Amino acid sequence: MLINGVQTDQLSALDRGIQYGDGLFETIAVIDGQPCLWGRHIRRLQAGCKRLGITAPESAELLAEAKAVIKDHQRGVLKIIVTRGSGGRGYRAPEDTRPSRIIYCTPWPDYPDDYWEKGILIRVCSTCLGVNPTLAQLKHLNRLEQVLARSEWSDAAVFEGLMLDSDGRVIEGTMSNLFLIKKGALITPDLSRCGVAGIMRELIVELAGRLNIPVSVKDVSLDDLKGAEAMFISNSLIGILPVRALSGQTFSLDPIPSVLLQAVNEYMNGCH
């Protein structure tokens, strides 16, 4: 692990990352020794820093440090955390922040192949997402909602839990975004009120556009899920993972456009 370029896993407990969750993170697939979709992840990180008023680390510096921590991993998960750093009196941040960057790589999670072949089981969580447009879309460090939602089940057969916002709209999974398929078109929940704007979600929306697959980003209700022909979740590690069943409702994998699956796989393996 590198913290501010130094090989250590120790951080000051006065860092605003721990004091307030005052920071952001990225989770990046390492494939064939390369950080996958690097440019997109760094752009999101920089945009997030701008929204939070954190001075973004230089991308060249991040890349050099990322390469250093992944050099012995052909495949792995690269995590980058950027916090506002230490200091300030209470919630008020100091004027001249010196952000902290924490960069490390963990082993690739070995999901069974049949997750992709047969689809996964998912559930609906009772822990909700608070509506806050100021924080919406950001991959920030305030993740207690996800921690509590993930603690709702221990059945290893259930891969993911969907979270609704406090007004009952379906938003996303605890660690993934959600897509429905209805009449051949993709639908993914609007994230203007809460949720994380996933890099893989963004890529899927773009690729679908190029492949002339209609996509709409809009509010999704639990009833909309019942009317879906198919469903998949996405994140930077799993790419696209089809849903086989949700709370007793089963889905076929057939409606998921194979050209889209293929395009996402090529993109991930190409590691642009």
Added chain:
Amino acid sequence: MLINGVQTDQLSALDRGIQYGDGLFETIAVIDGQPCLWGRHIRRLQAGCKRLGITAPESAELLAEAKAVIKDHQRGVLKIIVTRGSGGRGYRAPEDTRPSRIIYCTPWPDYPDDYWEKGILIRVCSTCLGVNPTLAQLKHLNRLEQVLARSEWSDAAVFEGLMLDSDGRVIEGTMSNLFLIKKGALITPDLSRCGVAGIMRELIVELAGRLNIPVSVKDVSLDDLKGAEAMFISNSLIGILPVRALSGQTFSLDPIPSVLLQAVNEYMNGCH
């Protein structure tokens, strides 16, 4: 600073406190070398741990460590952070958590005496509080909303900013709870959807009850603020601090019952 009983300010960056804000904190006034309202703070911390499924540290251990860090401070601010500790795969917490405890003392903030004599200026923030009953009332480590709300103003003359929830209800200040006075009765916002259930707020409600001052805990709108005769904020450090003006509306300090101010001061100075 003591981290898990060891004199250090360094914490593993894998701690779930920094990874997810997966923990709680207490901010405690140290007066005459004693942690003020200790029993109430520890009960809140333990209740919060229970709600988050974190094994609460022993109160005797916390007290011994608190005494060690405050031993050179007659007056100061004691901060206790408890996180779920390190480990777990993603958001899912490990079954057998070993919580981390971070305990340290900082200098007392020297607020001018005339804050109490003349009252303070406050504003209304545009950053809102997300509604989430699962997290409501907890003094947890997910505090980006407060950080962003506090970043909205830099005018040193403005002491505090009020935050509304995403449905427009008035909830609290960035670092304090709010009380209105209307027809001699106290009103403080209901915190069942969001907000921090402050120790001083709890004490004020109790003392008011004993003093036969009517108190109601209910939803408060911006219009309710306009109809208030007086207003004050509270937290464990300031006790009760009267509001002189909010967005152009001015208040008299007279309607605040002097018996209540006196009772709170006695309680704080008595350091029960």
